[in-house]
Amino acid sequence: MEHRASESARAEALRAEQSYVSMLYDRLDATRERAEASLRGEHGRGTEGGTHQARLERDVSAAEHARQVSRLSSIERGLCFGRIDDTGGERYYIGRASLRDARDELVLIDWRAPAARPFYTATPSDPGPLVRRRHLHTRGRTVVHLDDEVFDLARMSEPERRALVGEAALLAALRRGRTGRMGDVVATIQAEQDRVIRSGLPGVLVVQGAPGTGKTVAALHRAAYLLYTHRETLERRGVLVVGPNTLFLRYIGQVLPSLGETDVVLTTVGELFPGVRATAHDSPEAAVVKGGARMAEVVRAAVRDRQRVPEGDLTVMIDVRTSVRDGVEVVVERMPLRVDHATCVRARDRARAVRNPHNIARKLFVDSALTALALDEARQLDLPMDEEDLRYARATLWSRPEVREALDALWPLLTPQRLVAELLSDPALLRAASSGPDGEPLLSPRERRALLRPAGSPWTTGDVPLLDEAAELLGEDDAARKAAAREDRRRRDDERAYARGVLEINELTEVMDARALAERNPSDAATLTTAERAAGDREWVYGHVIVDEAQELSAMAWRTVMRRVPTRSLTVVGDVAQTGSAAGARSWAQVLDPYVKGRWREARLLVNYRTPAEIMAVAADVLAAVDPGQAPPISVRDGEAPPRAVRAARPELATVLPELVRAELALVTGDGAGRLGVLTPDARHAEVAALLPEAASALSAEALDAPSVVLTVTQAKGLEFDAVIVVAPDEILTQGPKGGQDLYVAITRATRRLTVVHETELPPMLARLRD
Ligand SMILES: Nc1ncnc2c1ncn2[C@@H]1O[C@H](COP(=O)(O)OP(=O)(O)OP(=O)(O)O)[C@@H](O)[C@H]1O
Numbered sequence: 001m002e003h004r005a006s007e008s009a010r011a012e013a014l015r016a017e018q019s020y021v022s023m024l025y026d027r028l029d030a031t032r033e034r035a036e037a038s039l040r041g042e043h044g045r046g047t048e049g050g051t052h053q054a055r056l057e058r059d060v061s062a063a064e065h066a067r068q069v070s071r072l073s074s075i076e077r078g079l080c081f082g083r084i085d086d087t088g089g090e091r092y093y094i095g096r097a098s099l100r101d102a103r104d105e106l107v108l109i110d111w112r113a114p115a116a117r118p119f120y121t122a123t124p125s126d127p128g129p130l131v132r133r134r135h136l137h138t139r140g141r142t143v144v145h146l147d148d149e150v151f152d153l154a155r156m157s158e159p160e161r162r163a164l165v166g167e168a169a170l171l172a173a174l175r176r177g178r179t180g181r182m183g184d185v186v187a188t189i190q191a192e193q194d195r196v197i198r199s200g201l202p203g204v205l206v207v208q209g210a211p212g213t214g215k216t217v218a219a220l221h222r223a224a225y226l227l228y229t230h231r232e233t234l235e236r237r238g239v240l241v242v243g244p245n246t247l248f249l250r251y252i253g254q255v256l257p258s259l260g261e262t263d264v265v266l267t268t269v270g271e272l273f274p275g276v277r278a279t280a281h282d283s284p285e286a287a288v289v290k291g292g293a294r295m296a297e298v299v300r301a302a303v304r305d306r307q308r309v310p311e312g313d314l315t316v317m318i319d320v321r322t323s324v325r326d327g328v329e330v331v332v333e334r335m336p337l338r339v340d341h342a343t344c345v346r347a348r349d350r351a352r353a354v355r356n357p358h359n360i361a362r363k364l365f366v367d368s369a370l371t372a373l374a375l376d377e378a379r380q381l382d383l384p385m386d387e388e389d390l391r392y393a394r395a396t397l398w399s400r401p402e403v404r405e406a407l408d409a410l411w412p413l414l415t416p417q418r419l420v421a422e423l424l425s426d427p428a429l430l431r432a433a434s435s436g437p438d439g440e441p442l443l444s445p446r447e448r449r450a451l452l453r454p455a456g457s458p459w460t461t462g463d464v465p466l467l468d469e470a471a472e473l474l475g476e477d478d479a480a481r482k483a484a485a486r487e488d489r490r491r492r493d494d495e496r497a498y499a500r501g502v503l504e505i506n507e508l509t510e511v512m513d514a515r516a517l518a519e520r521n522p523s524d525a526a527t528l529t530t531a532e533r534a535a536g537d538r539e540w541v542y543g544h545v546i547v548d549e550a551q552e553l554s555a556m557a558w559r560t561v562m563r564r565v566p567t568r569s570l571t572v573v574g575d576v577a578q579t580g581s582a583a584g585a586r587s588w589a590q591v592l593d594p595y596v597k598g599r600w601r602e603a604r605l606l607v608n609y610r611t612p613a614e615i616m617a618v619a620a621d622v623l624a625a626v627d628p629g630q631a632p633p634i635s636v637r638d639g640e641a642p643p644r645a646v647r648a649a650r651p652e653l654a655t656v657l658p659e660l661v662r663a664e665l666a667l668v669t670g671d672g673a674g675r676l677g678v679l680t681p682d683a684r685h686a687e688v689a690a691l692l693p694e695a696a697s698a699l700s701a702e703a704l705d706a707p708s709v710v711l712t713v714t715q716a717k718g719l720e721f722d723a724v725i726v727v728a729p730d731e732i733l734t735q736g737p738k739g740g741q742d743l744y745v746a747i748t749r750a751t752r753r754l755t756v757v758h759e760t761e762l763p764p765m766l767a768r769l770r771d
Contacts, residue, residue, distance in 0.1 A: 291554025
């Protein structure tokens with residue numbers, strides 16, 4: 001009887017919530033229709049008439065409406081996911097955006113608004129103003145389930161779960177099979193994550209946490225929160241998210257759009273220099289040298305080394321008289337112009353003294369040198385030389401290829417690409433750049449050998465900070481900028497010609513102006529989003545920068561990142577216990593003190609939402625062996641199966657591994673969800689991938705969508721899989737100075753099942769798997 005009564009009360013509650021949620025979707029539809037109508041209106045106003053300014057404004061306004069329509073579409077799924085009832089008898093609905101009803105009453109509160117905060121922070125021991133929190137689970141527009149928490153202390157569970165909010169909803173979310181893409185967690189953000197998300201905009205916030213504690217997910221929600229709270233500042237300047245590799249960026253790429261935010265640039269350090277897409281990797285030894293802060297000095301010295309004076313005097317042979325014979329121009333007389341050594345040194349020192357970047361200072365050097373050459377020419381030819389004559393003589397000399405060539409050899413116009421490529425492939429240039437200012441060499445012969453590579457080698461991620469450093473010291477290459485402007489004009493002319501063609505074909509030339517049509521091209525800078533403009537501009541200054549897997553960045557990479565955010569408004573996310581790169585961080589102080597000593601704050605996340613307790617116990621043994629100072633996180637979930645070890649001698653791998661993959665896949669896939677990752681030592685990747693032709697690899701387009709994928713540990717950083725198979729743990733352990741950290745990372749990628757395939761004795765730190 002009682003049971004039936006509660007059944008019907010639940011059904012009634014569901015009906016009531018359904019009617020509220022339906023009302024919300026009606027409001028969403030109405031708002032979206034209004035935005036679509038405005039967009040149609042902008043387009044309908046056509047191209048005719050108006051000044052260029054008016055046309056531009058129409059384009060910008062249409063682009064804004066289009067963005068609003070896409071934002072409203074992106075919040076469709078799970079529009080409303082929560083409700084809070086407070087002690088004053090008020091109730092509020094929480095969702096992905098704020099909505100008002102026809103009377104302008106707030107009917108849905110954006111999850112980022114201050115009024116929504118108790119939804120995330122209330123715990124049984126500290127419920128704040130709440131008497132009840134309700135999670136609404138929806139499928140499409142239908143409410144399918146409700147989870148209620150009534151806050152009375154008698155409900156307290158075991159100690160570490162006391163801090164959890166929305167336990168039932170959280171556990172349901174965590175148990176779901178992985179889809180290969182990170183999703184948003186707005187409905188189940190935990191109190192410790194909420195503190196990270198809503199921490200103030202200024203200054204540096206470090207989010208340190210063990211694997212699976214939700215650092216990435218919290219950082220992305222923080223980006224959405226900051227954009228909501230500081231829309232004015234951040235929409236103009238944009239937010240930059242730096243991740244470890246492109247696979248990871250694809251993995252997290254859906255989170256912000258699903259929260260309705262698109263003004264965010266997602267990139268790797270390898271892509272931070274526009275025009276260069278670095279994907280190759282340095283050897284560990286080269287990475288350490290290249291990532292060290294000393295390289296800033298080396299690049300500086302390399303630039304100075306390209307500002308030369310000749311050993312003795314400077315002599316330039318110029319052609320003074322030419323005649324035309326049989327239609328061919330021939331030189332009949334040549335004359336040496338001379339500048340003495342001391343004058344050359346003075347010209348160089350004067351140009352350096354102004355402390356302008358190399359390409360800008362070059363003008364000063366060239367001017368001094370041309371003056372000296374012109375004076376020598378006048379002396380030899382016995383010509384008069386007033387100011388006017390001198391100006392003319394300098395210009396004439398500069399137009400001579402032989403003069404340009406001579407001066408270019410002394411103080412060349414340099415692009416960052418040329419400077420760095422030549423530095424790293426020419427032993428003499430590298431040796432010259434490595435002799436420090438006080439005679440102490442900046443790099444040892446061994447370090448120089450580690451850096452040297454054949455000319456024409458592909459760019460590595462470690463080169464990008466050097467290119468950025470060089471760009472700062474070289475200054476904007478005027479010639480390159482002018483060439484880009486010329487190219488831009490040419491493109492516009494082409495667009496105009498094309499537009500004219502279109503008009504002619506449609507016989508519209510009478511009523512429409514080709515320039516107007518061309519200028520309505522959406523590639524127009526005014527209609528680009530902040531993110532699009534920022535991504536193409538090396539000197540763009542962002543409003544906020546988030547660095548994920550930040551422990552992997554070298555000292556040089558930090559210089560590159562910091563240049564993009566002079567206000568030092570950053571979120572630094574990572575785990576120093578997971579540092580895999582030999583050039584990476586050992587502590588946050590080591591990384592941040594050079595920039596913001598004593599002015600950064602740290603938040604720690606302690607609860608692991610990814611890895612079940614049994615698997616985490618194995619990972620904790622590894623952590624204790626490789627980094628005893630670090631505490632492992634607390635897992636919120638138990639696993640469905642104990643982790644296991646399978647021994648297979650190398651020749652057997654070809655049969656054992658495919659069988660294991662098949663069996664594990666059968667256990668974790670279903671409903672289009674469920675993923676398996678096979679994680680290998682770097683040196684074994686190709687061999688293992690060949691044994692598993694059905695599995696994707698990191699570079700393939702399906703890497704995230706295929707049911708199974710073979711990755712090295714570095715490629716798997718930040719990702720997760722329902723089932724993980726770790727191959728040859730002993731080789732992972734010894735593959736580099738950070739092999740122990742790599743094994744720790746590999747084991748903590750599993751959300752449900754872990755299998756370790758070993759060919760030799762299990763390493764002692766994995767002894768737990770033997771039982
Ligand atoms: N509050 C939450 N609600 C639901 N799921 C969550 C929550 N917090 C974290 N998760 C899930 O836990 C998993 C791990 O999160 P995330 O990848 O952000 O961790 P991380 O700390 O960055 O891990 P790593 O250091 O290993 O990269 C993800 O699947 C994430 O969606």
